[in-house]
Amino acid sequence: MRTILDFEKPIAELDANIEALKRITAEQGIDKSDEIAALERDRERLLREIFRNLTPWDRTLLARHPQRPYTLDYIRAIFDDFIELHGDRQFGDDGAIVGGMAWLNEKPVVVIGQQKGRDLKERQRRNFGMAKPEGYRKALRLMHLAEKFGRPVITFVDTPAADPGVESESRGISEAIARNLREMIMLRVPIVSVVIGEGGSGGALGIAVADRVLMQEHAIYSVIPPEGCAAILWRDPKRAPEAAEALKLTAHDALRFGVVDEVLEEPLGGAHRDPLAAAQTVKEALLRHLPPLQKLSVSKLRESRYERYRNLGMWQIATE
Amino acid sequence: MQRGWFARRSRIEGLALDEMNDAWVKCNGCQQILFARDFERNLKVCPRCGHHHRLSARERIELLADPDTFVERDAEVVSADPLGFPEYADKLSKGRANSGLPEAMVSGTCTLSGIPIVLAVADFAFMGGSMGSAVGEKVARAMEYALEQRLPIVICSCSGGARMQEGLLSLMQMAKTCAVAAKLHEAGVPYISVLTDPTMAGVLASYASVGDVVVAEPGALIGFAGQRVAQQAQVVKPPPNFQTAEFQLEHGMVDIVVPRKELKHTLHRILRFFTGG
Numbered sequence: 001m002r003t004i005l006d007f008e009k010p011i012a013e014l015d016a017n018i019e020a021l022k023r024i025t026a027e028q029g030i031d032k033s034d035e036i037a038a039l040e041r042d043r044e045r046l047l048r049e050i051f052r053n054l055t056p057w058d059r060t061l062l063a064r065h066p067q068r069p070y071t072l073d074y075i076r077a078i079f080d081d082f083i084e085l086h087g088d089r090q091f092g093d094d095g096a097i098v099g100g101m102a103w104l105n106e107k108p109v110v111v112i113g114q115q116k117g118r119d120l121k122e123r124q125r126r127n128f129g130m131a132k133p134e135g136y137r138k139a140l141r142l143m144h145l146a147e148k149f150g151r152p153v154i155t156f157v158d159t160p161a162a163d164p165g166v167e168s169e170s171r172g173i174s175e176a177i178a179r180n181l182r183e184m185i186m187l188r189v190p191i192v193s194v195v196i197g198e199g200g201s202g203g204a205l206g207i208a209v210a211d212r213v214l215m216q217e218h219a220i221y222s223v224i225p226p227e228g229c230a231a232i233l234w235r236d237p238k239r240a241p242e243a244a245e246a247l248k249l250t251a252h253d254a255l256r257f258g259v260v261d262e263v264l265e266e267p268l269g270g271a272h273r274d275p276l277a278a279a280q281t282v283k284e285a286l287l288r289h290l291p292p293l294q295k296l297s298v299s300k301l302r303e304s305r306y307e308r309y310r311n312l313g314m315w316q317i318a319t320e
Numbered sequence: 321m322q323r324g325w326f327a328r329r330s331r332i333e334g335l336a337l338d339e340m341n342d343a344w345v346k347c348n349g350c351q352q353i354l355f356a357r358d359f360e361r362n363l364k365v366c367p368r369c370g371h372h373h374r375l376s377a378r379e380r381i382e383l384l385a386d387p388d389t390f391v392e393r394d395a396e397v398v399s400a401d402p403l404g405f406p407e408y409a410d411k412l413s414k415g416r417a418n419s420g421l422p423e424a425m426v427s428g429t430c431t432l433s434g435i436p437i438v439l440a441v442a443d444f445a446f447m448g449g450s451m452g453s454a455v456g457e458k459v460a461r462a463m464e465y466a467l468e469q470r471l472p473i474v475i476c477s478c479s480g481g482a483r484m485q486e487g488l489l490s491l492m493q494m495a496k497t498c499a500v501a502a503k504l505h506e507a508g509v510p511y512i513s514v515l516t517d518p519t520m521a522g523v524l525a526s527y528a529s530v531g532d533v534v535v536a537e538p539g540a541l542i543g544f545a546g547q548r549v550a551q552q553a554q555v556v557k558p559p560p561n562f563q564t565a566e567f568q569l570e571h572g573m574v575d576i577v578v579p580r581k582e583l584k585h586t587l588h589r590i591l592r593f594f595t596g597g
Contacts, residue, residue: 162525164545166556169563172573174521174544178529181498182505201482201491202525209495223482223491223522232484233406247487248403257402259488309499310460312492313453314402318395318422 003066007050007058011269014043047269054218056250057241060226062218063197064160067272069279070129071098071113071156074196077279078286079104079111085145087138091171094135095126096163097207099142104154104286110146112139112207113156116197129198130163133176136206140180143187152190152290155207160225162203177206184209185306190293194282195219195251195260196271211305212289215251215260216278218270222249258312261289347371349539363580372537372580374517376419377426377443380476384584385430385439392428394461399423399454399486408485411447419445424479425455427462429471433588435595438466438473444518449479451523452486456493459527463500463511472510472591477528481521494526501530510594512587515542515565515574529573533590536565536574537583543568 004012018039021032054062062068075082079102086093099112114131117123131139139155146153162173184191184207193210199221215221229243230236254260264281271278293301345356349371359366363383364373375383381390401408416422424446430439440462442449451459459475466473482490504511513531515524518541525544528534536542543563561567568574578586 162544166558166562169543169545169567170571172529172571174525175529175573177525178494178498178527181495181526182502182530185495185499185502186506202494202522205491205494206525209498221488221491223487224484229484246403246406247484249487254488257489257492259492306499306503309492309495312496313456313489314400314486315397315452315454315457316400318398 005058005061005065007054008269010046011043011050014039014046018043044268051268051270055241056220056244056247057226059218059250060220060240060244062270062272063220065270065272066118068197069271069275070118071115071158071196073275074156074194074279074282075102075111075113077276078283079109082111085142088134088141090137091134094132094138096129096131096159097135097139099139101151104283104290107290108151109290110142110151110153111156112142112153113196114159114204114207116158127163129159130161131159131203131206132163132165132168133171133173136162136173136176136180139207140176140183143184143191147188150189152192152294153187153210154286154290155191155193155210157193157195157199157204157208157221158197158219159200159203160198161200162206177202180206181209185309186302188298188302190290190296190301191305192286192289192293194264194286195221195254196282199254200225209305209309211293211301211308212261213254213259214262214264214282214285214289215254216264216271216282217251217266219251220244220249221251221254221259222247257314348373365580370538370579372517372539374444374478376445377421377441377478380441380516381426381428381430381439383580384432384474384476384587386432386434390428390430390439392426393465394427394458395422397423397454397457397461399452399483401485402453402489403485403487405485405487411485415446419443421446423454423458424449424451425458427458429465432474432584432591435588435591436471437591438462438469438471439476440473441476442478442523444478444480447483449477449523450481450483450490451479451493451497451526452483452490453493455483456490456496459493459497460500463497463504463527466509466511467500467503467507470507470509472512472594473504474512474514474587474591475527475531476514476516477519477523478516479519479523481523491522494522497527498530501527505530510591512590514583514587515540515568517541520544520546532594534573534575535583535586535590536568536577538565538577538579540565542574 082102084100116129191210193208195215226240226244230239267274347366350369427440515536
């Protein structure tokens with residue numbers, strides 16, 4: 001079942017009309033090409049119009065769009081010969097984080113990312129992309145593998161949050177995330193992270209400490225989901241759209257705060273309308289950002305990653 | 321059952337002691353009425369049930385630092401309002417009024433039973449001890465000073481987590497504080513993390529969890545997700561001690577749970593291991 005967001009509805013209506021005209025052309029041999037071309041121009045104009053005026057809440061919905069490409073879609077489209085590796089060697093294998101060896105053009109890399117599910121069964125198996133401690137520990141194990149063999153690390157971020165349940169608490173979800181933050185800062189190989197959907201708080205950051213952080217145009221990155229923020233602020237989760245505004249969670253906000261280095265443009269109408277084109281943009285960006293990082297000495301690489309994070313934040317000096 | 325729930329709830333919401341009048345206080349744990357003087361003398365631990373009530377940053381510094389040795393650093397680092405977030409400016413003023421502090425973290429140097437250390441202490445009365453850019457900066461600077469002077473650092477956490485009102489910038493303080501913690505780790509500068517009630521979410525999932533030794537106070541609420549979120553997500557029923565210091569000890573996330581009256585002595589023994597010999 002295709003999901004159509006409210007603001008996508010006018011587009012969907014035009015799509016239906018275009019489809020109908022095409023059917024008439026095919027079935028009855030009546031030439032409707034002029035009308036089709038006109039409608040397609042309307043559709044294009046409407047898409048541009050709608051996407052020029054997206055609110056932060058619209059983007060939140062786009063970032064969570066059920067048809068949006070997920071990590072494995074990007075891995076398939078961007079890399080060659082991906083071999084998925086499983087397990088944290090301590091407890092188990094977490095379906096919410098996938099990772100393994102792959103080739104980016106002619107270069108071997110380690111790829112890691114949060115993975116949501118496409119259908120109900122897969123969503124449950126992957127826990128809606130909410131990783132447990134074993135997921136973060138698997139990610140770290142793969143990063144250390146990359147470090148040992150001098151391969152750069154690429155991570156794809158797409159999670160509502162880390163798993164908040166009793167099991168995760170029992171196995172030290174906080175420790176697992178905290179350790180990743182510390183270890184990623186010290187890693188001796190380049191790391192590039194791409195926020196492709198939901199950058200959900202500490203759960204996202206747990207695989208997103210990197211030399212370069214890229215973010216897709218309609219992805220979000222936030223300290224708390226807008227619904228949770230609205231519940232705390234106004235005791236009303238329905239005011240999430242206002243909270244989304246207040247939280248400054250869009251890619252351009254993240255760029256302005258220095259959290260993100262580049263915003264990656266998505267195909268008109270969002271990545272889900274043309275996943276391959278979206279993947280091509282990501283691939284080009286990776287190919288642009290990785291080589292200069294690979295030329296740096298290990299100490300320079302680590303020092304500049306350290307400085308990048310050390311300098312984040314906006315505070316002030318009290319005057320009195 | 322119901323009673324336990326209430327006790328827990330009042331603790332989460334940060335209700336301090338219900339002051340009957342100056343001479344009497346009611347314990348948040350057993351609800352008994354106590355002599356304020358006895359209660360204070362017992363370091364705000366209930367003499368009847370052992371419930372550890374929250375300390376302010378100043379009180380905890382007084383508990384741990386040798387008399388007149390604490391020298392504050394970086395007091396001028398305070399929060400801005402980078403997002404222009406609704407009601408944040410008001411909350412900051414209230415935080416200052418409630419805590420009598422310019423920010424939710426106090427840091428400096430002192431001696432602890434004669435051992436020179438860097439000490440940083442969070443204060444719950446300032447916006448739930450939450451970590452925004454200024455708190456992150458103070459933690460980072462305290463760690464950097466420890467690194468520079470090669471002094472052991474003790475950080476006492478007491479926080480609901482990252483400060484929502486600074487959005488993504490608060491989230492990044494998790495990475496920032498862990499970045500400096502990484503330097504301490506590599507340089508072999510001892511870092512002792514003390515988890516007090518409560519230590520949650522973005523603070524627990526960053527610098528508070530990467531100490532060389534992690535100490536907790538009895539009964540402290542320590543966990544990742546807020547209770548409401550955790551309970552909504554439950555497939556497995558949480559045990560009665562879920563997200564307490566004892567639960568975290570049992571699950572291997574805390575090295576040692578230390579009653580408040582032994583805290584200074586225990587920290588001294590730990591510090592001696594690192595600095596003595």
